[in-house]
Amino acid sequence: MTEVLQPEILISEISNLLRDDRHVAIGAASPIPGSAALLAEEERRNSDSKLKVTILHSQKFNNFTDGSRELFDASAQGRIDTFFLGGVQIDGEANINLVGTGRYPKLEKRFSGSFGSALMYFVVPKIILFREEHTPRTLVKKVDFISAPGISPPNVYRPGGPKYLITNKALFSFNKKDKNFKIEKINPEFTLDEVIKSTGFEFKTNKNLKYFNMPSQKRIDILRNLIAPKVLNFYPQFAKKLWFN
Amino acid sequence: MVNFDLMTVETIASKVEDNSLIGIPADYSGVPMSVTIEIIKRKKRNLRLYCLPLTTIQGDMLIGSGCVKEIETAAVTLGEYGQAPRFQDAIENSKIKIKDSTCPALHAQLQATEKSVPFMPLRGIIGSDLYHNRKDWSVIDNPMKTHSKDDEKIVILPAVQLDVLIFHAAKADINGNVQIGRRRELATLAHASKKVYVTVEEIVNEDFFECELKASATLPSLYIDGISLSKNGAWPCGLTDYYTLDSEEMNKYAKAAKHQETFDTYMENFISQSFYSNNLI
Numbered sequence: 001m002t003e004v005l006q007p008e009i010l011i012s013e014i015s016n017l018l019r020d021d022r023h024v025a026i027g028a029a030s031p032i033p034g035s036a037a038l039l040a041e042e043e044r045r046n047s048d049s050k051l052k053v054t055i056l057h058s059q060k061f062n063n064f065t066d067g068s069r070e071l072f073d074a075s076a077q078g079r080i081d082t083f084f085l086g087g088v089q090i091d092g093e094a095n096i097n098l099v100g101t102g103r104y105p106k107l108e109k110r111f112s113g114s115f116g117s118a119l120m121y122f123v124v125p126k127i128i129l130f131r132e133e134h135t136p137r138t139l140v141k142k143v144d145f146i147s148a149p150g151i152s153p154p155n156v157y158r159p160g161g162p163k164y165l166i167t168n169k170a171l172f173s174f175n176k177k178d179k180n181f182k183i184e185k186i187n188p189e190f191t192l193d194e195v196i197k198s199t200g201f202e203f204k205t206n207k208n209l210k211y212f213n214m215p216s217q218k219r220i221d222i223l224r225n226l227i228a229p230k231v232l233n234f235y236p237q238f239a240k241k242l243w244f245n
Numbered sequence: 246m247v248n249f250d251l252m253t254v255e256t257i258a259s260k261v262e263d264n265s266l267i268g269i270p271a272d273y274s275g276v277p278m279s280v281t282i283e284i285i286k287r288k289k290r291n292l293r294l295y296c297l298p299l300t301t302i303q304g305d306m307l308i309g310s311g312c313v314k315e316i317e318t319a320a321v322t323l324g325e326y327g328q329a330p331r332f333q334d335a336i337e338n339s340k341i342k343i344k345d346s347t348c349p350a351l352h353a354q355l356q357a358t359e360k361s362v363p364f365m366p367l368r369g370i371i372g373s374d375l376y377h378n379r380k381d382w383s384v385i386d387n388p389m390k391t392h393s394k395d396d397e398k399i400v401i402l403p404a405v406q407l408d409v410l411i412f413h414a415a416k417a418d419i420n421g422n423v424q425i426g427r428r429r430e431l432a433t434l435a436h437a438s439k440k441v442y443v444t445v446e447e448i449v450n451e452d453f454f455e456c457e458l459k460a461s462a463t464l465p466s467l468y469i470d471g472i473s474l475s476k477n478g479a480w481p482c483g484l485t486d487y488y489t490l491d492s493e494e495m496n497k498y499a500k501a502a503k504h505q506e507t508f509d510t511y512m513e514n515f516i517s518q519s520f521y522s523n524n525l526i
Binding site: 028057066104106109117118236 | 291319332374397
């Protein structure tokens with residue numbers, strides 16, 4: 001068995017979360033989710049339940065022809081099952097902040113901005129929050145700025161919302177009713193205590209806590225031989241660093 | 246001979262007036278870098294950038310060069326090359342005003358202008374701090390009562406009219422129609438702008454409207470006020486089917502832009518060299 005790289009374990013775990021989807025879209029700066037979606041697509045190529053993947057920053061894997069608004073229109077129409085969102089900060093009620101830390105608008109540290117999160121988070125049924133860095137500075141008690149809220153009152157149209165949060169240390173599910181995260185899986189490199197210490201919010205523990213799965217040799221072969229060259233096209237920096245160095 | 250106003254990149258830059266609201270295309274839809282450099286050279290001031298829906302090196306350079314008063318955007322980023330340093334510095338030190346938005350809102354505000362209606366509703370947004378910081382946005386009760394619960398709250402956004410739009414594209418035909426491919430957001434921007442100027446890689450001796458397939462990928466000349474030939478006009482950004490983003494230059498920029506002094510030196514070099522050939526045919 002060849003040595004499996006940490007990002008490959010994450011790609012594999014994320015790919016498992018896309019099992020029942022028909023159409024997954026990938027937004028800006030998401031090489032790991034993008035690789036996971038292409039992996040899931042490849043593994044289901046010869047099955048009855050095919051997966052469609054739209055990668056916005058690619059020419060070939062972008063299924064849209066109506067300009068960059070089509071992602072949002074298609075999402076609002078319910079044509080996208082899963083989308084990924086990140087955050088400078090994510091809090092225990094699944095509020096996400098993509099704008100910066102400190103007091104708005106001046107802020108101590110400004111980040112890029114909210115992108116499409118303030119609509120996508122409301123309308124895509126399965127939002128997977130992805131933030132590789134799992135520390136008290138990224139997973140906080142309360143975000144400094146809400147780019148998009150985790151939950152909404154009943155008089156706001158909201159067929160979508162957060163379902164999972166995945167980091168380099170753990171996978172959590174989100175419970176809308178209880179407004180909290182529950183840990184589902186842990187990276188075997190870390191202990192539960194370490195995960196608790198590196199999380200700024202409280203989460204529900206799990207009697208049936210599982211470990212991240214090691215991807216099979218077959219999956220690693222698909223990833224390295226078929227997916228990596230595709231990823232090189234639209235996330236060249238990422239692909240070069242991981243697979244072509 | 247062409248049947249439209251062929252102008253120079255310098256002329257296009259001179260059409261941008263101080264204080265104007267200027268449409269900024271995203272990194273994937275034809276960034277007009279050659280004109281941007283001319284705007285910086287001409288020391289245009291107090292520009293208000295309206296990004297559809299984000300900007301990369303173009304916005305960061307304009308901000309670092311002191312050309313910008315205000316920016317309305319869903320993001321400013323150098324993508325794989327990191328955060329946009331001059332933008333960050335400008336926000337953290339209150340040098341420019343920001344109207345933080347979200348991609349679909351930036352589209353919807355221009356779509357309202359396309360249709361000449363005063364506002365556009367959009368779902369989402371409610372409960373975000375974006376909303377709390379936008380005095381120009383409102384929440385209303387859905388007057389159509391179409392939601393299953395009949396007291397749905399929904400955001401309305403004002404129509405936005407741009408003063409000027411500049412973008413870079415692959416080709417213009419002899420009648421001044423421009424190929425935009427599937428980058429239809431360029432059409433949205435153009436429809437909502439008082440003036441539209443385009444730089445192109447080449448001018449071809451044909452009429453796109455003679456072929457249905459080409460016509461469907463075309464922005465008609467009726468929306469366009471001037472075209473300039475500008476080879477490599479998007480560099481160091483990429484242009485679909487022509488060239489990819491210049492990774493080396495982006496790394497160089499990302500590093501230089503970290504501090505104002507090194508940014509200034511980088512820009513002096515950038516301006517003094519002639520990267521763009523600008524031949525009138």
